[in-house]
Amino acid sequence: MPESVSLPPALEIRGLVRRFGEKVAVDNLSLVVPSGSFYGLVGPNGAGKTTTLSMATGLLRPDAGDISIHGVDVWHNLLQAKRLVGVLSDGVRLFDRLTGTQLVTYAGLLSGMSREVVAERTADLLQVLDLESAGGTLVVDYSAGMTKKIALACALIHAPRLLVLDEPFESVDPVSSANIRDILDGFVASGGTVIVSSHAMDLVQRMCDHVAVIAQGRVLASGTTDEVRDGSTLEDRFVELVGGRRQGKGPEWLRIS
Amino acid sequence: MVAHLVRLRFLILANSLKKSPWQIVAVVIGALYGLGILAAVVAGLVALSFGSLEVARTVVTLGGAAVILGWWLIPIVTAGIDQTVDTARLVTFPIPLNTLVVGLTVSGVLGVPGIVTSVASLATIVTWRNSAPAAIAALICAAIAVLTCVIGSRLVAALATNLGSGRRFREAKGVLIFIPLILLGPILIGLSSVLSSAADALPDIATVIGWTPLGAIWAVPASIAEGSYGAAVVQFLIGIVTVGILAVLWRMSLARALETPPHSAAVKAGVRTIGLFGVFPATPWGAVAARALTYWLRDPRYAQSLIIVPVLPLLLFFYSGSFGSNALLNATGPIVALLLALSIYTDVSYDNTAYALHLEKGVSGVADRLGRVVALTVFGLPITLILCIASVWFTDAWRILPGLLGVSVGTFLSGLALSSVISGRLVFAVPAPGESPFKARPGGGFTLALTTFATWGGLAVLALPEVVLAVIGFVTGNALFGWLALLVGAVFGGALLVIGIRWGGAILDRRGPELLAQLQAQK
Known part of the structure; x- marks a missing residue:
């Protein structure tokens, strides 16, 4: 894919380090996400994906390292950087005593948009995410997949240039998942950049043009999806890079015959 | 199968005890306490046999009716949290309906409360030992009474579960139960004074209760002992019909519950309505205010702070009555102002990680602080003012109004200032969203208590100017000091609030x- 040299990358991370007590969660990690790419971040549980994405979006202060979004240094220009990025965090709560409509409206108003624009975009987002009929329901009564979708709507409302989505497809039904993919594809086609972290290798291989494999707080491989999978499937390549596969077929008693 | 259900019931109790040794200690202490009360009740019932027939009839009928009422009412509160076998969990097993009815009844009787009630009921046999027919009737009636207790409570529990499966109802119940607990002292004292003054009327009340479903079955032996057999037969029939109707209703509700397990219906509002977000200004602080106020209305953890508003005047009224002066009632305004203003110093802790949204969207700290303060002020300040004026009107002490308003407004504004700084700096171990407002988090108690103590101390210092002025005014009777207190409270408190919001x-x-x-x- 042709990369314009003059444009700064959508996300650039250099020498990122974060420790939690003794444990080094992110270990001198460097990553460049080109502008206009659909970037997949894959890695085993506890690899440091969520920690990295939290630091990249200004939610967690790094111990060391530089992060910039479209050339804006995140930790020196927090507010400016936050305007450029939409975040779907994994594992944080939502203000779930609001109805779906109210929550998305809240997210929009917090971004400083006018009431009319917020109302229009909220209606659009609820429609494309199949949440129209659930707009009046409290988010606390939503299913897991619906909660994920409403959080995605909150991330999209201020029309960011970079979308950082942590596990966006977890427990989302196939139809909604396909709809979300269409939205994201359209977003990328129009010049936006998407970073998703996921465990679903098939999905990442089909969806993303770039991918990085992360384990133990480091990047094991990164580049275009074709480069990384190197003729194999992404899943096989991932297992090869990360290791930890067991041999055998499970306990004897679990086999029916 | 019946034996199986009963065994299951005891297994659940035993397993819940295994979880923590302290729970065993609590159960043992509770059991000893219960045994003590049971012994006292039995002794009392035996002693009644030496007294007059009328006293025995009155005590047994009224006490028995109270026991049945208690059995019926308690499940409304405890539905879903009691340890007896929950029907909803049994839905998946193939158990015939009638077996289930018998099994659940027996397991109910054999529970700790069931055994205690049974022993006490059987002790009424001794009460009526002077008349052989009455004693025999007491044996039969005791059995029926226990069944009335157990089956009635099962029915209420089933109905309450259907009603209470909604989140909203459960949460409302969790908060409302707190009101009688706060007012327990006044209620008990009031009740005992009513009882002592109405002691002469009690036999007549017992006679009336003896014809109701609650008391009829207990009145049967008394009527036999008095020789009025006709009344005894009718009362016995009332008792039998009561338990029969309860059993039929319970069986029906069980049958329904087995076919349609309770599900929580989500409450829906209009899709397009954005509620308070349409009322407040369309700015980040306006949005925060709308969100915070919505939470005041919807989140039981906030409702817990609001309960104090209606309850405190009642408490103060009661205690000022026992002091012989209504002056204490005038403290309502300042105290409510203080409690409300300090109620938001755990605000960010209540948000929990949902606070991440404010960070993601780059909300400025001042907007965050301002929004939360505005949401509370919108209703907190009017409530404070109204309470001040109402208390002064009630005690007819209009001359202290300016000073009182000064102290209340000053305390309110300074408290908000303090809360704005603290909730931005410290995180407290508070109940998470959706948890019971009264749930204590491990390790939370001490730090929270310590900070609360420090906060109150700090607030006392901040509100000192207007308090001193107002007190001088109250003591000297010079109206000027009252007005000065009002001025200082509003201006100085307002300045503190601005500083607090900026700093926070x-x-x-x-x-x-x-x-x-x-x-x-x-x-």
Whole structure:
């Protein structure tokens, strides 16, 4: 894919380090996400994906390292950087005593948009995410997949240039998942950049043009999806890079015959 | 199968005890306490046989009716949390309906409360030992009475579960139950004074209760002992019909519950309605205010702070009555102002990690602080003013009104200032969203108590100017000091609030990510 040299990358991370007590969660990690790419971040549980994405979006202060979004240094220009990025965090709560409509409206108003624009975009987002009929329901009564979708709507409302989505497809039904993919594809086609972290290798291989494999707080491989999978499937390549596969077929008693 | 259900019931009790040795200690202490009360009740019932027939009839009928009422009412509160076998969990097993009815009844009788009630009921046999027919009737009636208790409570529990499966109802119940607990002291004292003054009327009340479903079955032996057999037969029939109707209703509700397990219906509002978000200004602080006010209305953890508003005047009224002066009632305004203003110093802790949204959207610290303060002020300030004026009107002490308003407004504004700074800096171990407002988090009690103590001390210092002025005014009777207190309270308090919002906002801007990390750690 042709990369314009003059444009700064959508996300650039250099020498990122974060420790939690003794444990080094992110270990001198460097990553460049080109502008206009659909970037997949894959890695085993506890690899440091969520920690990295939290630091990249200004939610967690790094111990060391530089992060910039479209050339804006995140930790020196927090507010400016936050305007450029939409975040779907994994594992944080939502203000779930609001109805779906109210929550998305809240997210929009917090971004400083006018009431009319917020109302229009909220209606659009609820429609494309199949949440129209659930707009009046409290988010606390939503299913897991619906909660994920409403959080995605909150991330999209201020029309960011970079979308950082942590596990966006977890427990989302196939139809909604396909709809979300269409939205994201359209977003990328129009010049936006998407970073998703996921465990679903098939999905990442089909969806993303770039991918990085992360384990133990480091990047094991990164580049275009074709480069990384190197003729194999992404899943096989991932297992090869990360290791930890067991041999055998499970306990004897679990086999029916 | 019946034996199986009964065994299951005891297994559940035993397993819940295994979880923690302290629970066993609590159960043992509770059991000893219960045994003591049971012994006292039995002794009392035996002693009644030596007294007059009328006293025995009155005590047994009224006490028995109270026991049945208690059995019927308690499940309304405890539905869903009692340890007896829950029908909803049995739905998946193939158990015939009638077996289930018998099994659940027997397991109910054989529970600790069931055994205690049975022993006490059987002790009424001794009460009526002077008349052989009455004693025999007492044996039969005791059995029926226990069944009335157990089956009635099962029916109420089933109905309450259907009603209470909605989140809203459960939460409302969790908060409302707190009101009688706060007012327990006044209620008990009031009740005992009513009882002592109405002691002469009690036999007549017992006679009336003896013809109702609650008391009829207990009145049967008394009527036999008095020789009025006709009344005894009718009362016995009332008792039998009561338990029969309860059993039929319970069987029906069980049958329904087995076919349609309770599900929580989500409450729906209009899709397009954005509620308070359409009322407040379309700015970040306006949005925060709308969100915070919505939470005041919807989140039981906030409702817990609101309960104090209606309850406190009642408490003060009661206690000022026992002091012989209504002056205490005038403290309502300042105290409510203080409690409300300090109720938001755990605000960010209540948000939990949902606070991440404010960080993601780059909300400025000042907007965050301002929004929360505005949401509380919108209703907190009018409530404070109204309570001040109402209390002064009630005690007819209009001359202290300016000073009182000064102290209340000053306390309210200074308290908000203090809360704005503290909630931006410290994270407290508070109940998470959706948890019971009264749930204590491990390790939370001490730090929270310590900070509360420090906060109250700090607030006392901040509100000192207007308090001193007002007190001088109250003592000297010079109206000027009252008006000065009002002026200082509003202006000085307002200035403190501006500083508090700015300072708290600056803290948030600087330490937002650290605050989120703290929130995540205590999640």
